[in-house]
Amino acid sequence: MRFWLLRGGVLAVVHAAAQTVVAALTVRDPTGQGTIAAIVLGVLVGAVAVWGVLDRWRAVPRPEITWLIAALVAGWGAAVLGVIGRSVFVDQTGASELGTALTGGAAFTALLVFVPAGVGLLAGKWLKPPTGDAAGRHAQRGGGTRSGPRS
Known part of the structure; x- marks a missing residue:
């Protein structure tokens, strides 16, 4: 599976679910909307940054292009799924909201x-990348086979 498809699809679903939850909580408590939105936004941004660090650390090929395409997929996917989620679970949002969601929201x-x-990709440059399989790391720590006779 292409890296951008996985990232874009997962983040589209996560962002749409977050939009739906924030909308549902806002309907129930309109005065607490700012706090809820800030917390959800912080969690989403933090999760993406950590995923970016892990991509650089794992040496994913062409991570900048991967994340650019994933961001576009996540934007459009979250827009459509967010409108569907709000229409089903919150307030019967109609198809008229789709245009706004596909432009500004996306x-x-x-x-x-x-x-x-x-x-995250910039921060990941300072992490030491993994060196390979477990046997290679074990041998580097002084483990592995012994040479010479056993006593």
Whole structure:
């Protein structure tokens, strides 16, 4: 599976679920919307940044292009899924909201994915990449086979 498809699909579902949960909680408590939205936004941004760090650490090929395409997929996917989620679970949002979601909402979601991923990729440069299989690491620590006769 292509790396961007996995990242984009997962983040589209996660962002759409977050939009739906925030909308549902806002309907129930309109005064607490700012706090809820800030917490959800922080969690989403943090998760993407950590995933970016892990991609750089694991040496994923062409991570910048992967995250760019994933951000676009996540933006459009979250827009469509968010409208569907709100229409089913919250307030019967109609198809008229789809245009706004596919332009402004998708662009905002794409930025919420691409910018933290870029920061994570930059931070991941300072981590030492994995060296290979477990046997190779075991041998580097002084383990492995002994040479010479056994006593």
